[in-house]
Amino acid sequence: MTKIEAVIQTSKLEAVKTALHEIGAEGMTVLEARGHGRQKGHTEFYRGREYTVDLIPKIKLEMVLADDMVERAVEAIVNAARTGQIGDGKIFLSKIDEAIRIRNQERGVSAL
Amino acid sequence: MFADTRGLKALLTWLFLWTAVYSAFSQTSSRLTPATVESQTERIARLEQAVTEAKSSADNSWMLVSSALVLLMTGPGLALFYGGLVRKKNVLATMMQSFALMAIVTILWALIGYSLSFGSGNSFIGAFDHIFLRGVGVQPDAAYSATIPQQTFMVYQLMFAIITPALITGAFAERMKFSAMVLFMIFWSIVVYDPMAHMVWGKEGLLNAALGGRFPTLDFAGGTVVHVTSGVSALVCALYLGKRVGYPREPMPPHSVVLSFIGACLLWVGWFGFNAGSALAASPLATSAFVATHFGAAAAALGWGSAEWIRNGKPSTLGTISGAVAGLVAITPAAGFVSPMSALAIGLIAGVVCYLMVAQVKSRFGYDDSLDAFGVHGVGGTIGAILTGVFASRAINPIFKDARGNAMGLGILDGNAGQLLNQLVGVVIGWILAAVGTLIILKVVDLAIGLRVTEGHEIQGLDLSQHGEEGYNFEVSA
Numbered sequence: 001m002t003k004i005e006a007v008i009q010t011s012k013l014e015a016v017k018t019a020l021h022e023i024g025a026e027g028m029t030v031l032e033a034r035g036h037g038r039q040k041g042h043t044e045f046y047r048g049r050e051y052t053v054d055l056i057p058k059i060k061l062e063m064v065l066a067d068d069m070v071e072r073a074v075e076a077i078v079n080a081a082r083t084g085q086i087g088d089g090k091i092f093l094s095k096i097d098e099a100i101r102i103r104n105q106e107r108g109v110s111a112l
Numbered sequence: 113m114f115a116d117t118r119g120l121k122a123l124l125t126w127l128f129l130w131t132a133v134y135s136a137f138s139q140t141s142s143r144l145t146p147a148t149v150e151s152q153t154e155r156i157a158r159l160e161q162a163v164t165e166a167k168s169s170a171d172n173s174w175m176l177v178s179s180a181l182v183l184l185m186t187g188p189g190l191a192l193f194y195g196g197l198v199r200k201k202n203v204l205a206t207m208m209q210s211f212a213l214m215a216i217v218t219i220l221w222a223l224i225g226y227s228l229s230f231g232s233g234n235s236f237i238g239a240f241d242h243i244f245l246r247g248v249g250v251q252p253d254a255a256y257s258a259t260i261p262q263q264t265f266m267v268y269q270l271m272f273a274i275i276t277p278a279l280i281t282g283a284f285a286e287r288m289k290f291s292a293m294v295l296f297m298i299f300w301s302i303v304v305y306d307p308m309a310h311m312v313w314g315k316e317g318l319l320n321a322a323l324g325g326r327f328p329t330l331d332f333a334g335g336t337v338v339h340v341t342s343g344v345s346a347l348v349c350a351l352y353l354g355k356r357v358g359y360p361r362e363p364m365p366p367h368s369v370v371l372s373f374i375g376a377c378l379l380w381v382g383w384f385g386f387n388a389g390s391a392l393a394a395s396p397l398a399t400s401a402f403v404a405t406h407f408g409a410a411a412a413a414l415g416w417g418s419a420e421w422i423r424n425g426k427p428s429t430l431g432t433i434s435g436a437v438a439g440l441v442a443i444t445p446a447a448g449f450v451s452p453m454s455a456l457a458i459g460l461i462a463g464v465v466c467y468l469m470v471a472q473v474k475s476r477f478g479y480d481d482s483l484d485a486f487g488v489h490g491v492g493g494t495i496g497a498i499l500t501g502v503f504a505s506r507a508i509n510p511i512f513k514d515a516r517g518n519a520m521g522l523g524i525l526d527g528n529a530g531q532l533l534n535q536l537v538g539v540v541i542g543w544i545l546a547a548v549g550t551l552i553i554l555k556v557v558d559l560a561i562g563l564r565v566t567e568g569h570e571i572q573g574l575d576l577s578q579h580g581e582e583g584y585n586f587e588v589s590a
Contacts (some may be wrong), residue, residue: 044365045424047197047434047484048471051363 001096001109006061007035008081008089009074011057019080020063025073027112028063039087058089066109082112130493135407157279164259168252171259174394175268179183181385182271186210186278189382193375193437194282197430197483200367201573203583209281209293216294217274220301226266226369228306230256235318235326237307255315255323257392267307268389276305276338282483283346284353284563290578292563296553304345304549307541308337319538321511327443328506329538330511330522330531332401333390335445335497341488345550346481351552353563355480357570369430383440385552387447392529401447405440408447408459412439415463423471431467438466438488442496449504449511449522462492494539501535 008016013030020028034055041054065073074091082088101111129475130320146322191207217225224243230253245266253262284293294397302559311317312331319336321328329336352396356364358588366372387405391398416435417427442462443455470487481487506512510519521527557563564570569577576582 022503045420045426045428046365046369048431048467049475051361051365 001064001099002067003062003094003096004066004070004073005074005092005094006077006078006081006089007033007058007091008061009075009083010057010059012081012083015059016061017075019076020073020111023026023076025063025065025069025076028061031060031062032060033060037086037090041104056087064099064112066112090101138447168259171257171262171393171395172261174398175260175389175392176263178385178389179268179271182268182275182389183214185379185382186271186275187214189375189378190278191375192371193379194285194372194483196368196371196373197282197366198285198376199364199573200583201575203367203371203575204581205574205578206281206285206289206577208290209276211298212290213281214274216297216473217277217301219272220298221266221270221273225301226269228302229273229309230266230269230314232315235316236311238310238314240520256313257307259393265392268392272334272338273301273305273309273384273480276334276342277301279338279342279485279489280346280349282485283350283481285482287353287356287564288349289349289563289565291560292557295561296557296563298586299553299556300345300550303553304546305337306565308341308545311541312337312538316505317408319534319541321534325539327534328512329497329534330449330500331445331497331538332448332500333387333444334543335441335493335500336538338508339441339444339489339493340497341538341546343486343488343547344495344543345399346485347479347490348547349549349554350479350481350486352551352558355478356482357567358448360475362480366430371417372503374435376437380436380440383409384535385433387440387444389447397448397509403452404447404450404455406445407455408439408443408462409436409440411456412436412463412466413444413459415439415460416467417463419464419467420471430525434470434484434488435463435467436460438492441466441489441492442499446500448510449500449502451505451508454503454505458496458503461499462495465495466492472546481526494543497535497539498532501532504531529562 006016017028020026035058036054036056039056041052041056044051044053061077063073070093073092077091098107099109099111100107162275187210188207191210192211195203195207222245226245226248227240227242228238231241233239248262248266250261250263252258252260253265256262256265277300280300281288281293311319311325312329312334313320313322315323317323319325319327319329319331321330333339333442358364383405384402388398388402391401413432413436416438417432420431421427439459439462441448442458446455446458466488470484474481474484474487500523502524504523506519506522507526509522512520512522514520521531524533544569554563563578565574
């Protein structure tokens with residue numbers, strides 16, 4: 001089982017969700033986040049003072065998938081979220097030790 | 113007995129004649145009888161009484177509405193305006209400062225404030241003739257307004273006494289102890305506000321232009337009394353208390369310009385009560401002040417917004433609404449003395465100058481007047497008071513009359529260059545009273561209980577540390 005963490009632009013959430021549903025990946029957790037890689041922020045003005053905002057709003061998607069689905073999911077996310085500009089985001093993959101369904105305590109891939 | 117009918121006929125004839133003559137006379141000569149003369153005079157007197165009551169009724173209703181409008185300026189106008197400008201962790205504490213003053217100043221005013229401000233004392237301060245509001249009832253006090261109950265005048269002035277200290281809170285936002293603020297304001301209201309109000313508006317006031325003061329300062333609705341005193345006091349507080357933890361390195365943008373926007377709009381509308389109500393009657397002068405007020409706000413909003421547009425490339429919402437407030441401040445002393453076109457000029461100047469004050473001067477000197485109480489009210493009020501000496505016109509308000517009752521010039525453009533000097537006297541007295549009074553009170557309160565919260569409490573936020581609350585509980589759990 002592999003965990004996918006994808007940090008994407010906030011405007012791309014709908015497209016990514018749709019793309020993932022189309023390939024059959026349905027469980028996901030969506031978090032509102034702020035951050036930056038190499039993307040510059042923007043400046044705001046209040047009462048004559050300049051404020052540099054360099055933590056940009058992002059969406060973070062987390063999902064745990066069976067290993068045989070991961071590549072298709074990554075491809076779906078990349079195609080839906082890419083604009084070609086700096087700030088498109090990143091995807092991280094990590095191994096998951098165990099998954100448990102709370103309702104009936106099922107374990108392993110069938111819990112996903 | 114009546115067999116002899118000659119006597120009967122004579123009696124009847126006599127009766128008939130007498131009745132005829134009497135009734136003829138009683139109809140034609142009724143206005144000559146005492147009973148009817150009295151009823152005509154009575155009727156005229158009753159008519160005069162009714163006219164007076166009708167006029168008083170119109171004035172009183174406008175003045176009561178004005179009083180409510182001015183209170184609205186503090187709560188929630190100023191509370192929202194300031195509340196939106198601070199960080200989220202201090203929103204309630206900031207609003208609480210305004211609200212607490214609504215209650216505290218009211219009590220003080222009732223006990224001695226009104227008496228000290230508007231009682232009969234000397235040129236500098238009133239006395240105790242109206243302590244506990246003694247003698248303040250339905251009867252007008254003709255020195256102030258002959259057509260409204262003195263109680264109306266008292267409660268109207270109370271709303272000014274409330275908002276003035278509330279303005280100062282902008283300078284020490286996010287770091288002053290609530291208990292220290294309460295103590296500070298009790299002293300300030302008595303030591304700074306009441307004397308200044310008395311000098312400008314009270315009987316025998318040194319600066320009273322309407323009642324023959326020695327240095328008549330034209331201050332229609334409180335440019336010196338309210339804005340100069342609060343603004344200068346704000347500066348002293350900001351300097352004495354020092355900067356907020358992290359200022360100016362850490363970004364501290366307003367947590368809700370939305371709240372500030374709502375507050376600013378309430379201030380604009382409420383200001384009609386503040387300025388037009390200062391005519392103390394539902395009169396053409398009130399209309400004139402109303403129009404001048406509105407025009408001043410509009411011109412200043414555009415002035416500040418344009419200055420930002422030029423300097424930063426974008427006009428900000430916060431800047432434009434701040435501009436409107438600056439214009440309202442500047443027009444306050446001038447409202448009942450200047451023409452609509454002059455009001456536009458005053459507003460425009462105030463909007464631009466206050467913008468520069470806030471955007472450039474403040475950062476150059478590095479003091480932390482957190483919400484620009486000095487930059488907008490202190491500077492705006494000073495500009496307004498001086499420009500009143502330029503633009504005031506007898507055509508709007510013939511307040512100065514010579515021995516023969518002819519109206520004399522008010523401002524420079526009206527042929528009275530000397531008035532500018534009197535305006536400066538009023539402004540300087542306001543500055544000195546505010547600065548010295550505030551410094552002394554700050555020192556006393558600091559020695560007694562300390563002014564600033566601890567650094568830990570400041571970082572935690574005043575809502576939690578001073579009031580045990582959080583402004584927004586948009587919680588994660590259901």
